[in-house]
Amino acid sequence: MSIDFSPEVLSNDLIAAGHIIPVGVQGIFGRGPMFEEVLRRFDDYVSRVAAGDQATRMSFPPCLDRKVLERSEYLDSFPQLAGTIFSFTGNEAQHKELIENVHEGRPWTHLQTMTGVCLTPAACYPVYPSFTGTLPEGGRLVDMQNWVFRNEPSPEPTRMQSFRVREFVRVGTPDMVVAWRDLWLQRGIDILQSLGLPAHSEVASDPFFGRGGRMLAANQREQQLKFEVVIPVISQEKPTAVCSFNYHQDHFGKLFDIQTADGEVAHTACLGFGLERIVMALFKTHGMDTAGWPAATREILGL
């Protein structure tokens, strides 16, 4: 069977099947019942694979303390993707001006003030401040499912402004962290291949801002600090990253004062399953109706 890969085909198929519900803005859409069911079943499958690790399960809201964003150096690397949250703090006269502007289609930016919160820029960010101090022997491992925001409106259904990531974060000595990353890189590929998805891993880099960013990206590739597991979803030639592995070395350990039990600066790594992208990869690969999916895939997901 030959599959026709393009962002338009995927988008149209997902909409026609009721899996995504378009709204007036790109990268923000509703998810239909079967989409959500598959997402939940996949997330449960990851939980079964991870069960033996005894990670601490946490959940954070889609909003983050702005001071964590400022401290994290995210704005140094990806200022164009970060979202900050503003609100109205004026009086009744200013409120009158606000709603007149809103109803007459005039700008109302000047009546908004920056709040103490921003959008979560990456699923692992909320947890680092909770590691501050000295880690237990053996380090720590946290398991989360968080909504992430990226300011990148796009007609490609796989490039969302708001999406869920099942994220694991490991903090400890360099050896612990790298061994854990390698274990999960193989597990990630195994999980996706077991569902009949043509997944493989690649060395990757992040979309650093500006000219200086190109050097950072090249350095990241050279040191093999980022891997992605990719699957063809909207293009055969440029498969989509559905799972991402980042080794931060001592970056967060330094920024958030995290020490290992023997007093060294802690190293961290994280991995995230892009849940919406994986659901889209399943629909693209096996068809828009789960009833027609391969028996093995249905059985693993309990569909």
Place this chain on the structure above:
Amino acid sequence: MSIDFSPEVLSNDLIAAGHIIPVGVQGIFGRGPMFEEVLRRFDDYVSRVAAGDQATRMSFPPCLDRKVLERSEYLDSFPQLAGTIFSFTGNEAQHKELIENVHEGRPWTHLQTMTGVCLTPAACYPVYPSFTGTLPEGGRLVDMQNWVFRNEPSPEPTRMQSFRVREFVRVGTPDMVVAWRDLWLQRGIDILQSLGLPAHSEVASDPFFGRGGRMLAANQREQQLKFEVVIPVISQEKPTAVCSFNYHQDHFGKLFDIQTADGEVAHTACLGFGLERIVMALFKTHGMDTAGWPAATREILGL
């Protein structure tokens, strides 16, 4: 057994039990493993009660098309609670200025531009644009679980800036909508009482902005357009709203051009279970460890 009600006691107990993980800002905190487990089990219980209604299940991201916020008149009523999303759209020189300001603790508001998205201000808002047009005979019923944002930092653990609501929205003729609201008002009380929670319903009003807002609130009460199911969580005298029922009459029908099958402007109502607040009510009423909860509560939730 006498229970000591206060925001501080609840907050301290939830933190000590690992159910909430404080971050640097009020109204934004992590949720621990048992908290999330109870939340999911309660959400599943609501699904079982609602199963016969055959609602259409949807899910929307925590971000909303800003045009929907502008069109909805939310800013007329609650400008102080709405959150808009800004981002950086500058060049490399401006980026340099941005990060210098960030790292030296100076304001950087002026380097942020309003985007086309905002935070979801109420769990029902994302769905109204999808109703535009003529409804089928019998109207429509949608079932969602969405993250909601409110710009109201507070030390009270029940007053969050970001929280999840299990939301049902009914759209159709006035008779359909009111009968459905009344059915669920009783179901809401039954669900919560079956879990051993001392729940009762009250006529309520929304926190409309400014002096004009007082009249709107009085009018809403007089017409009994809003009900809440309340439970003592941080105060015996002022129980906390854990479930909210709003009858909007033709407000959204007019704003989003929704007609019933016989050509009238559609009426809408919604109800939302405040999931975090219900979990907190369960911990407050039955204790911080689910192992000690009443057998009936544990059985219903499958704990």
